[in-house]
Amino acid sequence: MALLVPPASLTVLAPAYIGPGAGFALGGSFLFALAGIGLAAVALLAWPVRVVVRMIRARRRPGRAKARRVVTLGLDGLDPILARKWMDAGQMPNLARLKAEGGFRPLGTTWPAMSPVGWSTFATGVDPSGHNIFDFLNRDMVTHLPILSSTRLKTHSTRRHLGPVPLPGGDHPFELLRRSKPFWTTCGEQGVASSVLRIPITFPPDRFAGRQLSAMCVPDLRGTQGTFTHFSAPGEDPAGRTTGGDRRTLEAAGPDTWRGELPGPDRSHGSGVQTVAVTVKVDASARRAEFELDGNRFTLGEHEYSEWIPLCFCEGRRRAYGICKVRVTRFEAPFAFYVSPVNIDPLHPAFPISQPAHFSLALARLHGRFATLGLAEDTWALNERVIDEQAFLDQAWANHAERERQLFHALDHQPDGVISVVFDATDRIQHMFFRYLEPDHPANAGKDTERHKDAIAQLYTRADDLVGRVLAKLGPRDVLLVVSDHGFKSFRRGVNLNAWFRRNGYLYLKSDPVFGPLPQIPVGTRYEATDVDWTRTRAYTNGLAGFYLNIAGRERNGCVPPEEALALKREIIDQLRGLPDPAGGGEAVTELWAGEDIYPGPYRENGPDVIVGYKPGYRTDWDAAVGAVTDLIVSDNTRSWSGDHCMDPRQVPGVLFSNRSFAATRPDLRDIAPSVLDLLGLPVPRHMTGRSIFAPEPEQAP
Template identity: 40%
Template sequence: MSEPHLLAYIGPGGGFAVVSSFFVVFITILIAIPSLLVFPFRWLWHWIRYAGVRRRRMTRRVVVLGLDGLDPNVMEQMIAAGELPHLASMTWRGRLATIAPPLSPVAWSSFATGTYPGSHRIFDFVHCNPRNYQPYLSSVEVRGASRAIRLGSIRIPLGGGTMKPLWKGEHFWDILGRHGVFSTVLRVPITFPAKAKRGHLLSGMCVPDLLGSQGISTLFTDAPARIDDEEEGRVVRIEVRDGAAICPLTGAADPYRVDERPMKVDLKLTLAGDRRSAVLQVGGRRVRLKLCRHSEWVPIDFKSVFGGVGGMCRFYLSQIEPHVKLYATPVHIDPAKPALPVSHPTTFGIFLAKLFGRYATLGIAEDTSAYENGAIDGPGMLEQCYLAHEEREKQFFHALRATREGLVVCVFDTPDRVQHMFWREHDAGDQTLRDMYRRMDDLVRRTRAAIDDDTVLLVMSDHGFNAFRRQVNINSFLREKGYIVRKAPAGGDGDGAGDDPTWLRGMDLSKTVAFGFGLAGIHINRKSFFAAGVLNDQNAAQLKKRLIADLEALVDPATGEKPIAKAQDAAEIYAGSPYADAAPDIIVGWRPGYRVSWESAKGQCMGPVFADNKRHWSGDHCFYPPLVPGVLLSSIPIESDAPRIVDVAPTVLRLLGVEAPPHMDGRPLVDTGAATGGSAAEPAVISPSKSAPEKKDEPVATHVG
């Protein structure tokens, strides 16, 4: 999953990285030495203490293979055509009810906790701060040192920074850990900062880059070029002289400088005489660049007043003539010497880097913004997706070899990214998307070959996919209907035109009663939630009913279609949950083909209500949940006609001998007498007619067949 970076810069972050990177490995080694000495005694105690869990378990190991965004409709079409034999031969397959809203951080958090969003408190990629109406990353808060000693232009931080997870609840692998079950968890979203009670974990979506952002790339070019929004990348103008150019790469702010001047490294680019390649000099390292091919990961050391910090980039030379275009990925945290806790224990991520080489650590490693702004082309985008995929395959199959008992979970983002960026080509008959599905089918084949009969395999996706052809500026609609009042333009009065600042800054919030924010939510400007709210709860409830009716009556004049399938009242769908009040008041459920516009998602309110989506990002999943279910395939029978994503966690717990705690919203999909391990039974495909009735707008799992 994933969307464009709605809030790309979440600083400071990088300052903490510089302060902490020197100590992290050293401290980990110190902790490991006494652990090794007492290991035999701990092993014996563990064997005795958790004997009951081993007796109750239904299988020795569970493997969860997450294929983010794999769509049941595309999958079934290709199965019918005989193109996905290994997915087709799983013992059980069906649709998996996703969550409202069906966004990757929300859905995977429900997978990890077995609860609905009102319990884990993740409702979008970004949330609206009730104190100042500005966005903040929903998953984690990263802060630098709060105090420092100032000596002229130099500041010395006192203490380290802090990283505060903002999600609530407990991941099911930590519940297993409390019962002595070992887990290896790879790249599940919303797991940063990395931690695990018993096992290994490599964090996924929402790991920042070295700047503390969610991914800011750089384009070095001597051509006239600009990117208006830094959230989507930077352009650095270079001058090519005698076939060479200096490319200054910007890193994090120097935490030891009062002015927080960014650290920089000068890279030297030398073009080959044949104009088909180049050499990039990074410190003492020379990296050969081939035209239109990504480089290997290149370590980069940024120097500060005291010490420095290391990161890494890949480079992509997309053009030499008539102008040079050199793309640098966002500066990833280097897993070989991590500046932030991207793995648990820290040595686990370092071990993987030593074993297989450096690998992507950024939460959204596939840079869709670079494809949108022209820094890389379509083949470069696709190559970047599969480079990250191949890195993860190595880690996954190593986990299968190393974790012979307990739990292995790995999420692959490739289906999500490829469908986001190449759905329009798929609609036109291109094979890029279908090739990706064939590749996922082969991944399932190799996974099944790597496990034994005492392992249960679950293959799943968090949501499906469909076309995104028309975008709707919800805030423009709200402005036209009188819910939003624009600020008066400078020197004028009334609801004026002019520029359209992001994140509500163009709205008069003393008069605005409702606004769209993020990819799925609409907030009522309530006094009980916002510091400058204008409506009491009674008036807000009345306005909500009217607004829901207005939204569901909206019609696209170009097509005659209603773009909104259902505007869901968050108070109803999250009723009884501890954090329901933190959710947007209305969750918009779109029909396939429609989605909130890029401008409205960032809190802008000018421009037309409807517009064609002309971006490469042409597939999406921000739809009404029953219209975009995920998939679930199992090596054993599933005892449900309508499985939900919240049911996966309690199912895994039961299979491994642990009953789900009462706070979980999900229920196990197997009973204690079910067969375990790989089965040669005839594949079971559940008919749509057997789906359960809908309850409280919870998405219904309609099964394939």
Template identity: 30%
Template structure:
């Protein structure tokens, strides 16, 4: 069976003082297949009486694509027995309509509330500030955050609408909700509730890894801010004295990362390093990952001095961090994960009840609490190689398997039944980062690497890098098998639903909305980019009248030489400098701008506001009377764009918000246009956060996602499987919300749309 995108037509020393009491060296991480056996535990006691509420298990597999799942089942029948069982029960793989746009926080908010974005208010990963037009996180409201603003984010959700588990609780139905995306700050349930994607790390909203190295050139070659280099450690007895970097703090009136002391003892003869934080010491060899280590940042060391009188200001903020020793020769390179919230001592709640995170850590060990645990940013920034990223994902997967077993044990023991929801992120994030190996014609495909073995990771003999997406899918079959085992030994029926929030497709060409808007006159720069004279030549050029007093190159006519019309130069150009809409756009002339992966906004009078901190007037200029006609014009022009390199349409449709959404409570906050890209195309990362890259269209090469779903919804549908009969017709995420409530005899609440999905009892 061919994947769908082929048929759509337009589509981060042991020193001498180290004693033998240092912890033993670490065992290697198991392959996903081996983790299946190690995660399995003794069977839980089977309930003696029938549960009070019927049992419904919803397994959320972020990013699983229906066409790819069918292909995996066809290619690997011996390794997909559990998927085959469920597909037979469901009478096929059903597509599940995703959100508009098909971004994870949007899609999961659709499912959580049964509303579309017009009702729940989450339109993208990235929203925009009405005044500066700068990027904002979408799922929490802008605010100081907790612990005097030291932990990123806010404690107030930006999502409107009641979650389905709150509705269940109001009707007495218990629900355990494990790692639900867009559930931070975490909402209570009648049971346990844990947040998933969009949960911050302590150091930043998405988490930033740190690289410790003896290479003095690492920071410049990698162009990454969190690199700690120390080339002189040998002169100090082989000890690197450094710090774990925490959240940004106000230190002496300037922002700088909070720091906790750390020592790295390097013993090249022994071939190992010892890492010391506080009273903890752990030994690690090249190619090994450590367990999590505890770290504390004291608020009084970070907060402005005028806060010293506040109660609790001397309390520590607890975090956890794990390390990977990349190399010892020729240079030491030590990766440190983002500092996660410590589940045993959380600076912000990462469960409800708040004690549940510590209980879970006691049961399975310390675990990643940040929402995107698979460190995609470390791979983007070349702090990890693809192979090292695979191993880090293996750690996350193994941890999730242990968490899942714990969740199943608890659920099976519960006498009152109810709902169990559990979320897996592995398919989504690994597909984003590793698709180029899977797609032979991807512009960033490495044909030689594609033929190298990944069997040590997958546990499947003969597996290669070019099979990596297949192997990621195969990791989910044993997960399904563990549910199946519990179901088959239960004296009462369990209804099982397996769903994904969206599918997946290739991402081969980058489109930059802001650059297109500039070229077409909708976004107007303050001034072009002028050529500046090289400092060594400046005096001579000025003597010849070829440079002015400010150092700009002059042409034969005495005018400054223009390099670009306001967009960035190519990054390879020595004169490159960033161009961003918050600093380089003339808002008195600009009619439209892009922000977010799929969002286009008008510079609307009365909505986009003047920044009182600047001399210019940034107030919006497009009047209400002009709005609709301007949107129709931009929409038509976007939908007509054809990529000259491929002959394909770039944008399948651009939807005007009020036409696209049935809910309207928060429609005023929506992007005016929602750009639905064809398969193979996405808004570039820089354009998504307000930059104006040089090219409108370019090949998607390194440093970003290479598979994606940030496209038109119809080309990235999710999956729907169940052991109950699926009703005929089209179904979407909001329908599934209605089904969860209806399963317990609860009518949809106000603002929910949709219909029931299941047409009969569990088989």
């Protein structure tokens, strides 16, 4: 699932890249090479011991394994209705084969239906109140500002130093906020091999006896969830911040030659950002541009990306290593080009992005550098029309190809245990191209509606082809589970609950009078969370899941007495259920759920007080997602991001396919983790609330 709010609002402190945890980069290639030689020697010497330990642990398994190897193939966002449509049309023969030979069911998603929540449930076998991930965002109890829900920067580090060089080991500078135990940790404890590739909410990586490459919430080298840079010669493109990126004006450096500075991480003492130089000589008639970026020379034509370009941001003796890709967006005047977010270099990570720490290095040595950013497909660059649809597709499929190489290497070299991977293209492309399925979608205004009208159909066909190639790698005792965390619907209209709260007396701005009617917010005006009067505000929203009450003793400026919270919650639920859309002619909200009614786990208090189930076609709008207040309660969504799933979870189930028949008639995401353990003959931990899909279903009481 892609990021649904401006990445700049989710900034993780960039000094992490050149402060605590940057020692791997500072040590450079020599330190990694030395560590690699040492680890290889240790691995060779320890191999007989590992074999014996695995044999002993295997004998201790309480059940006999039903499979030699379990492969979970995650296709984020694959929708059961669309999958069935194209299976019936003969365009997805491999999934149709799985349906016939094993089984296919819609897969119940989480409350709310979004990727960080769903994949955390997939991993742990518990609902959000058991693993503590309820949304992309949470709220800061002191400032009420949105913060990342899954990862935070630690305030201290126990990393050891050799002189100025931080050594491997010690605490990771970031903390993973997902709780509970994922199934791969249980596998490691039982001596079962596991390769976990790009499962969301695995940053920082889990410490367990297996291999893992982190995914969602791995930041870029600037400490954000993805900030692109767009350079242009002086002309029509204004310089400055834009949602999701920077726009920078190039300086003339000679005939048809331009120069700029690509920003990287902040300087360690807060004196601006580090940069590297980029120079480009343009031959507009030949549609060619010769670049030099941080000493790397390459030439680009029309409609092509560079390879991954290695970068080094230097500050004294400190080094921060990154990689980026470049694409020319305009040859005619004013010349312009796009630079992707600067990813952490997997060959020189500033801190571990894999388990063990050298795993990312090994993958890069085997297959070449690859995208490490948690949300690697640049949806905001397309939303802001910095790149076009073809550029986005090229980027998404290039990332997809990198992950395919990693998956098939694991399939070729790991004969048993579990291999678990998630592919993101199925989610990102549906988000950005769903408007092509609806000629009257508000996002189509002023945009192409023909060239890529088959992009989603082609996406499903390519996903099916991947399934076929994975099946060809499996043996008779291997089990394949194809899983998606949610489905997809159109996102035509956005709802700003903060606007509704203000209009109905639950939220106040600092500028609002204490007595009398509230002034109308001017059209197009946006007030941030910092403009809200929290001493009078009783309800508010940020993120995409639901809303919160401003409870005294919980939030710093809470004004709702705890004993009144339940009644207030029920009052708002009753008013919001069936919220009408004056322009759309229907209802925007179908149902709402109080947290205590759906969350039984220990982390319930960390989630929204109420989950909002939007009618398909509706979702939290872009402003309310970051806690802002505007004049309109419901408005058109005109961005390229035109499909979504953050709505009534009952309307957006995922998919479950298997090459082995299963008993469950109504499986949900909680069932996948216990199913994997059951297949491998491992004990299912008592904390898991799901049950194996292969176990007979309990008889229903009469």
